[in-house]
Amino acid sequence: MNKTLEQILESSRTYTSEGRVADYIPELAKANREEIGIFVATAEGDYYAGDWDKPFTIQSIVKPIFLMLTAIDNGIDFVKAHVGVEATGKPFNAIDYAEPLLLKEHINPMVNIGAIAVCGLVKAASNEERFQRLLHFTKKITGNPQLEIDREVYESEKKTGNKNRALAYLLKNSGMIYGSVEELLDVYFAMCSVKVTCKDLANMGYLLANRGVDRSGERIIPREDTIFLNAVLTTSGMYDGSGEFATTVGIPAKSGVGGGIMADCPGRMGIGIYSPGLDKKGNSVAGVKMLERLSRELQLSIF
Incomplete structure (x- = not known):
């Protein structure tokens, strides 16, 4: 498998020059777009190639973590009463919601406005406790x-995150955020700034692939929650490119503007990817x- 991953990585290396690193968050603009890594976690063992151990920030791959912990805390029905699951067809940071914001089913947890709302649903007596619970949970599932x-x-995200502030105040105005908007955004920005590697993402993917049981055999997430989460990732996890990704790769996945992708093939493996050049x-x-080539070679598509 390592040889296969090395071949896939080298054949994909040329594409690193086609992407652009995220620059709307100034610190992300410092990433080296030539870096590229992959890690695959299976029940049989670990396989990897390239810069798999290079730390980078998790960014939007934290969104399914918000959703996991909120579902554990409150149940899936509660989550679906507060946010929808339909793909928005909008960019991840879209702000053109206006009146549809009043209809909770229009807000998807895999785009910023929905993720901020879901973050606020994690049970805690304070936003500091909310952050600590989320960080502890992230350590556990990775x-x-x-x-x-x-x-x-x-600090860079906090300083430049005015569109997220606007989204959060829209939520507040619609009664979907309780308490301090700025304190909740601090939690959101901090969690997006957690440093991970491809291995961390692969372990997270393995948990979803293994129906909520981690690599030590401990059940972390109810089985029915993983079915829900994988369905949302399949339809919405790759921003407004999710439909195309489903046709070419065909597995649940979540990307982040830090260059990471977390993916899972149910019943088989978790996958962590890093390459900071973005489309x-x-x-x-x-x-x-x-992921396209890995899916073809190992016949990973769930469709």
């Missing part, structure tokens, strides 16, 4: 107790190419 925040990225929709160009 199997990495050493995870920490990239302070420079966090216009915010997905890793080389990362998607690697």
